[in-house]
Amino acid sequence: MKGKSAYLCSRALTAVLRTAIAAGALFSCWTAAAQMDAAAPQPHGWSAAAVQARVPQSARLRKNPFEGNEREATAGEKLFEEHCTECHGQKAAGTRYGPSLLQEEVQQASPGTLFWILSNGVVRRGMPVWSKLPEPQRWQLVTFLQSLRAHSTKPAMERHD
Amino acid sequence: MTAEPASNHTSPLASRLVRWSCYSLSLAVFALSLCAAAAAQESPYIVTYDHYMEEPGNLEVEYFSTFGTQRGGNDFHAFWMEFEFGTTAWWTTEVYVDGQTTFSDSTLFTGFRLENRLRLLDREHIVNPVLYIEYEQTSGADKILKEVEGHDVESDFSESNGQLRKEHDHELELKLLLSSTFKGWNVALNPIFTKNLSPSEPWEFAYAAGASRPLGLKASPERCNFCPENFIVGAELYGGLGDARNPGLPNTSHYLAPVAAWNLPSDWTLRLSSGFGLNDHSHRLLLRWGISREFSGFGDMVRQLFGGRM
Numbered sequence: 001m002k003g004k005s006a007y008l009c010s011r012a013l014t015a016v017l018r019t020a021i022a023a024g025a026l027f028s029c030w031t032a033a034a035q036m037d038a039a040a041p042q043p044h045g046w047s048a049a050a051v052q053a054r055v056p057q058s059a060r061l062r063k064n065p066f067e068g069n070e071r072e073a074t075a076g077e078k079l080f081e082e083h084c085t086e087c088h089g090q091k092a093a094g095t096r097y098g099p100s101l102l103q104e105e106v107q108q109a110s111p112g113t114l115f116w117i118l119s120n121g122v123v124r125r126g127m128p129v130w131s132k133l134p135e136p137q138r139w140q141l142v143t144f145l146q147s148l149r150a151h152s153t154k155p156a157m158e159r160h161d
Numbered sequence: 162m163t164a165e166p167a168s169n170h171t172s173p174l175a176s177r178l179v180r181w182s183c184y185s186l187s188l189a190v191f192a193l194s195l196c197a198a199a200a201a202q203e204s205p206y207i208v209t210y211d212h213y214m215e216e217p218g219n220l221e222v223e224y225f226s227t228f229g230t231q232r233g234g235n236d237f238h239a240f241w242m243e244f245e246f247g248t249t250a251w252w253t254t255e256v257y258v259d260g261q262t263t264f265s266d267s268t269l270f271t272g273f274r275l276e277n278r279l280r281l282l283d284r285e286h287i288v289n290p291v292l293y294i295e296y297e298q299t300s301g302a303d304k305i306l307k308e309v310e311g312h313d314v315e316s317d318f319s320e321s322n323g324q325l326r327k328e329h330d331h332e333l334e335l336k337l338l339l340s341s342t343f344k345g346w347n348v349a350l351n352p353i354f355t356k357n358l359s360p361s362e363p364w365e366f367a368y369a370a371g372a373s374r375p376l377g378l379k380a381s382p383e384r385c386n387f388c389p390e391n392f393i394v395g396a397e398l399y400g401g402l403g404d405a406r407n408p409g410l411p412n413t414s415h416y417l418a419p420v421a422a423w424n425l426p427s428d429w430t431l432r433l434s435s436g437f438g439l440n441d442h443s444h445r446l447l448l449r450w451g452i453s454r455e456f457s458g459f460g461d462m463v464r465q466l467f468g469g470r471m
Contacts, residue, residue: 074382082426083202086216086457097218120284123250131285132202132213134345134378137390 048105051125055116062112065136066143076144079137083130092148097126107149114142203430204347205422207449208308208399209371211349212289212340214280215247218460223453225432227305230446234319237263239271239304246459251280257297261304267322272299272330278338285342293336293351301328306447308334310355311365311404312412314442331358345378347371347395366402371395373420384426393422397434400443414443429454 066072080092087098094100101107106114118138121129130138204211207225215221223243230236239261246254257274274297281290302325304318318325333356340349353367373395381388400415402408418436425431429452436447 071382072379075380078382078384079380121250123280123283126217126250128214128216128247128250129285131342132204132211132347134375134390136379140380 048099048103048109051117051122052105052109052113055113059116060110060112062110062115064111064115064139064142064146066139067111067146069143070147072140073143073147075137076140076142076147079133079141080144083133084141087127092145101145102148106145111139111142111146114145115139118142202424203393203422203432203453204371205373205393205395205420205432205434206349206371206397207418207420207432207434207451209349209369209397210278210291210293210336210338210340210351211342211347211371212280212291212338214250214278214291215245215253216455216457217247217250219247219455219457220459221245221453221455223451225305225449225451228446228448229304229306229318229444231318231444232315235264235266237261237304237318239306241305241307243453248460251283253278257307259299259303259305261302261322263302263304263322269300269302269322269326271303271305271326272297274299288339288341291338291340293334293338295332295334295336297330297332297334299330299332301325301330303330306444308353308355308367308369309399309401309414309416310334310353310367311401312407313401314412314414315438315444316442318444332356333358346374363405365404366408367400368402369397369399371397371420373422386425391424391426393424395420397436400439412442413440415439416443416447418447418449 080088081090084092084098087095088101089095089098092101094102099106115138117127118141119129119131121127123129130141133141204213221243223245225241225243227239228236229239239259241257241259244256248254255274255276255278257276259271259273260269261271262268274295276293276295279292279294281292301317302322306313335354336351338349338351340347342348349369349371351369353369355365355367356362357365373393375390376392376394377389380390385391397418397420398416399418401413402410403413415438416436417439418434420432420434422433423431432449432451432453434447434449436444436449438445438447
């Protein structure tokens with residue numbers, strides 16, 4: 001019985017390895033072709049104002065249920081690290097794939113505007129829709145983004161004083 | 162690989178476990194050897210698709226197993242790997258490689274599939290449509306049952322692998338993925354239309370539908386494995402709807418499957434599904450599980466490899 005098990009295991013391993021090698025080769029060719037066809041990601045070149053102009057008025061007026069709540073902002077920071085830093089950078093300062101979220105247009109945007117952009121994405125510009133995160137988690141992200149405003153204005157206020 | 166004569170007895174449990182462990186370990190090692198990980202919020206569906214695309218530039222490597230019972234033949238363990246790549250925020254492309262072991266018979270590579278999903282609308286709507294186009298080249302021994310089409314029934318799989326592998330299928334599969342998310346719930350419906358590229362074969366019809374919800378809607382501030390928001394549970398219903406010559410439910414199979422996904426903070430996702438056959442033409446049980454991990458920066462890596470600029 002042991003011999004048969006070993007034989008079966010060795011055949012199974014061979015099959016799996018062949019499968020993995022075939023898959024790797026096939027997929028490399030396929031994605032290479034896809035990448036060559038698709039436009040290479042450009043430095044984002046987003047205009048925050050243009051993106052915000054798409055937001056319906058009713059959406060802009062929505063209130064953040066967690067506004068000012070530090071616990072929810074911390075949860076939002078965790079979500080930001082998990083889902084957003086890849087494009088917007090570790091400190092939300094932006095990368096070539098996504099704009100800085102510290103810029104004034106973003107920081108001045110209403111919570112409803114941020115929530116709408118998060119939910120609907122900017123699909124043709126490379127930002128996916130994030131409605132797969134439940135609504136409370138999207139508000140937690142907005143709360144975190146709003147908390148950046150407080151941090152970024154603090155030094156200015158201190159300087160002013 | 163030559164097919165051995167099929168017997169009607171399943172192999173001992175220990176032997177199955179050894180083989181399953183071999184598959185799982187090899188494939189997990191293969192997946193691990195790739196690049197940096199990215200966090201994912203994956204749905205628990207195994208058959209149904211929602212409208213969410215792979216994030217641009219990310220690669221998701223997935224391994225799935227299906228254990229199926231077989232009346233009038235040997236039980237089987239079918240497995241497949243998926244390599245899912247986000248080409249853009251509205252275009253996801255994917256390659257599948259399928260295989261199976263039929264107990265007391267043999268292990269086979271059974272084919273591959275190339276799939277593309279195209280998001281049709283820019284914004285979120287009440288119902289979000291995505292177009293799914295797949296080409297598949299499989300043998301008759303393919304048992305992954307990723308979708309159940311037309312008049313696919315359990316007795317189709319009762320022959321030995323040696324017999325089944327003689328049949329070769331080239332199929333085009335079209336799906337319209339309709340999906341909606343509201344109050345944490347996702348509801349998805351996929352009408353499926355399949356054409357075997359042999360001119361004499363008719364169009365086949367099928368459906369898959371699913372509903373799911375995270376156990377927790379708010380994220381906790383701490384990184385945790387067992388937080389309720391990491392678990393998504395739901396159910397899938399899928400089956401065939403006949404073909405263009407004989408549309409309808411007669412001689413079709415259908416399954417109801419509770420599903421669950423566990424999105425770990427370490428960027429792994431585990432999925433579990435136990436599908437129960439709903440009529441006499443269905444396998445009694447299709448027990449499925451899957452493991453996946455998402456990797457960021459794969460697009461850049463490929464672009465560099467082919468001389469593109471970063």
